[in-house]
Amino acid sequence: MMRERFLSGYDSFVLPFMIGMAFILVYCIAGMIKVIMQLNKEDKIKLAKSLFYPANAFKNLRDIFADCIFHVKIWKRNKLLGYMHSSIAFGWLMLIVIGHIETWIYIPQRSGLLYYPVFFRYFMSVESYTLRGSFFFFLMDFFLLMVLSGIFLAIFKRFRSKILGMRRTTKLTLLDYIGLYSLWAIFPLRLISEGFTAGISGGSFLTIPVNWLFANFLSKPENFDYTWWAYSIVLGVFFIVLPFTRYMHIPAEILLIPMKNAGIKVRHPRKGMALAQLYSCSSCGLCIDACPMGTQKKNLKDSTVYLVRQIKRRNETRTREISDKCLMCGKCAAICPVGVAACDLRLAVREEQKCNIHGDYTYLKSVVPDLNKQNDRGEDKVLYYAGCMSSLTPVISRSVVKILDKAGVNYELMDKDGSICCGRPLLLAGKKEEAEALIAKNREIIHNSGATTLLVSCAICYKIFSEEYSLEGIKVIHYTEYFESLAKQGKITLTKGSSRYVYHDPCELGRGCGIYDAPREAISRIGELVPAEKEKKDSICCGGSIGSLTLSYTERGHITQYAVNNLIINTPDKIVTACPLCLKTFSKYSDVKVIDFAEALSQQME
Amino acid sequence: MIDFGFALTPSATLQIDNLDNKLFEQLRNIEPDVAKCMACGSCTASCSAGNYTELNLRKVILSLQRGREQDTLNSLKSCMLCGKCNIVCPRGINTRHLILSICKVYNI
Numbered sequence A: 001m002m003r004e005r006f007l008s009g010y011d012s013f014v015l016p017f018m019i020g021m022a023f024i025l026v027y028c029i030a031g032m033i034k035v036i037m038q039l040n041k042e043d044k045i046k047l048a049k050s051l052f053y054p055a056n057a058f059k060n061l062r063d064i065f066a067d068c069i070f071h072v073k074i075w076k077r078n079k080l081l082g083y084m085h086s087s088i089a090f091g092w093l094m095l096i097v098i099g100h101i102e103t104w105i106y107i108p109q110r111s112g113l114l115y116y117p118v119f120f121r122y123f124m125s126v127e128s129y130t131l132r133g134s135f136f137f138f139l140m141d142f143f144l145l146m147v148l149s150g151i152f153l154a155i156f157k158r159f160r161s162k163i164l165g166m167r168r169t170t171k172l173t174l175l176d177y178i179g180l181y182s183l184w185a186i187f188p189l190r191l192i193s194e195g196f197t198a199g200i201s202g203g204s205f206l207t208i209p210v211n212w213l214f215a216n217f218l219s220k221p222e223n224f225d226y227t228w229w230a231y232s233i234v235l236g237v238f239f240i241v242l243p244f245t246r247y248m249h250i251p252a253e254i255l256l257i258p259m260k261n262a263g264i265k266v267r268h269p270r271k272g273m274a275l276a277q278l279y280s281c282s283s284c285g286l287c288i289d290a291c292p293m294g295t296q297k298k299n300l301k302d303s304t305v306y307l308v309r310q311i312k313r314r315n316e317t318r319t320r321e322i323s324d325k326c327l328m329c330g331k332c333a334a335i336c337p338v339g340v341a342a343c344d345l346r347l348a349v350r351e352e353q354k355c356n357i358h359g360d361y362t363y364l365k366s367v368v369p370d371l372n373k374q375n376d377r378g379e380d381k382v383l384y385y386a387g388c389m390s391s392l393t394p395v396i397s398r399s400v401v402k403i404l405d406k407a408g409v410n411y412e413l414m415d416k417d418g419s420i421c422c423g424r425p426l427l428l429a430g431k432k433e434e435a436e437a438l439i440a441k442n443r444e445i446i447h448n449s450g451a452t453t454l455l456v457s458c459a460i461c462y463k464i465f466s467e468e469y470s471l472e473g474i475k476v477i478h479y480t481e482y483f484e485s486l487a488k489q490g491k492i493t494l495t496k497g498s499s500r501y502v503y504h505d506p507c508e509l510g511r512g513c514g515i516y517d518a519p520r521e522a523i524s525r526i527g528e529l530v531p532a533e534k535e536k537k538d539s540i541c542c543g544g545s546i547g548s549l550t551l552s553y554t555e556r557g558h559i560t561q562y563a564v565n566n567l568i569i570n571t572p573d574k575i576v577t578a579c580p581l582c583l584k585t586f587s588k589y590s591d592v593k594v595i596d597f598a599e600a601l602s603q604q605m606e
Numbered sequence B: 001m002i003d004f005g006f007a008l009t010p011s012a013t014l015q016i017d018n019l020d021n022k023l024f025e026q027l028r029n030i031e032p033d034v035a036k037c038m039a040c041g042s043c044t045a046s047c048s049a050g051n052y053t054e055l056n057l058r059k060v061i062l063s064l065q066r067g068r069e070q071d072t073l074n075s076l077k078s079c080m081l082c083g084k085c086n087i088v089c090p091r092g093i094n095t096r097h098l099i100l101s102i103c104k105v106y107n108i
């Protein structure tokens, strides 16, 4: 049986908590409204659909639980780190939920008060233990223990981050430290406070022993007022500094997840979707370890977490520097547990740079490639676009043609007399309008060719052709997938040799378009495929990426060397790439022979 | 010089005293590598836009050094930023960013 100890149901120690709580609620709601107002009309509709359609709403809820409470992504990386996050988040959530249930069961007239469930043990006294009451006591102590174990790990991690699988962590700001220490203090103080009062309010396996300890060491149990004050104050402090610390990611993510699920994209470096992402960054620092530019110490501060910080601080110069340097390899975005779209943010910064340079591509009007427009036999026709980069690596188009001939494909070369760039480099430089001009011209050529399939051998081209071109009725396919399907259908016969190959995932093809398996399957047909140290989603950019505007030749060289070392860990005979730029870049630095995918296949073709 | 009475190109004699290279110095400040160019022409040979237009990066760099930017600046507008020149440059000049910087400094 339980009884209220105070008629008023109030004590002034709850004030710090209440002030903090009110502040954070107002702040979050205002922030949420701001983010939503900054979305354009189309995105608002998307968001509304994502929130109110039952299927979408269910998905949102599931993702919020998986990401914010159970931290599934972090579990996958590292069990201890996963436990640390989910024990704190889940334990805390359960403490709140059970606190509310208790209040609602035992003293329903108080359930409207925000502070009551939090300080329930202070306001209530237990007269006799019932099974139901003991059950709640047990649950509360159990979840408190869970949170405490997580906090203990967090403290441990601060000093020994390597054990939790991280090489580098972020430098914290002063406010981050205040938030961090108050977060650490909340639950030990809760334990002490509830332990102190356990003699009156009751408790379970955790709080009762604490109570005994105190009773033995401290003569006056009435002193517990101080600990409840302290508990309330750290809660208040935590809530008040929260918006200005990394912990803002906790509430922000709840908004970001439905926005992500709705497919809303970053359109401006500081508004709408970007704002939600900026606040969702937890400064976890995973992106620092991920970034290949980090092979050189001086570039560590150019990783995404610092970009987020500089955008928030409105440091234009640094924001620009960081944005221009990035290789746009997408590795940090793929690894980010909250889904900060690092490349999109940088692209938005690049696009924002106002300068009066305007490309002028009117000269393209007169370019009419000599294509056999008629496709009168009405059969499938493959148009092969080698891409401008491939003119530096002619072996690629030669090998492709060889395979196409062998397979008896009806094909035509789109750019045998020189190519018009696909537009991706311009797009990556933040020049959307200019890119449009090239896209329009290429689209015209493709449509006029009567082709049914567009075959590309460049990963960079493939990305933009499949995403921005909207070629109705024409299938865009990368040569890795195409040749694997030809081999599967038996149109080309590949023989297994004795060479050991390692496959390099080009950024634009792997993380960019999600093609990982087809090239591997094809290579397995011609020899032994050995794994790289980091591959697929974690593969390392070759360093030649056109994504970076400012990286110098020497800096790129370091990255290339690093990427080569990652590939040759299992002593392959040959490195296979599926992008002309990777091929060109690696060839300069690798002692192991680097060959193109099509070349590798054609060598083993009967 | 002997005057043969005809010439293939108009005289390109530079009057060093009249040379106004303020802008070029400005460019060199933000893009120090431009001084490394040895006019090998690899960039021009590989240029995507050069297939269709007058764009000749080697010539652009030379003309900037000589303070005769008006001769070539406009041709830069046809650059597709494809980055091939960047890959082939034997001096490791970041030509792609150089082009962006030229546009900024010379305001085209």
Ligand code: SF4
Residues within 6 Å of the ligand: A280, A281, A282, A283, A284, A285, A286, A287, A288, A304, A305, A308, A332, A335, A336, A337, A338, A339, A340
């Ligand atoms: S951007 Fe993502 S990975 Fe990087 S610190 Fe923020 S949350 Fe972590």
Ligand code: SF4
Residues within 6 Å of the ligand: A290, A291, A292, A293, A302, A303, A304, A326, A327, A328, A329, A330, A331, A332, A333, A342, A343
């Ligand atoms: S996209 Fe790649 S290069 Fe850019 S910050 Fe992320 S990991 Fe680093």
Ligand code: SF4
Residues within 6 Å of the ligand: B043, B046, B047, B048, B049, B050, B055, B057, B078, B079, B080, B081, B082, B083, B084, B085, B086, B095, B096
């Ligand atoms: S980036 Fe411009 S100048 Fe360089 S090769 Fe491409 S089109 Fe030519």
Ligand code: SF4
Residues within 6 Å of the ligand: B036, B037, B038, B039, B040, B041, B042, B043, B044, B057, B058, B061, B085, B088, B089, B090, B091, B092, B093, B095
């Ligand atoms: S390739 Fe490099 S060194 Fe040669 S002319 Fe062009 S910029 Fe100069």
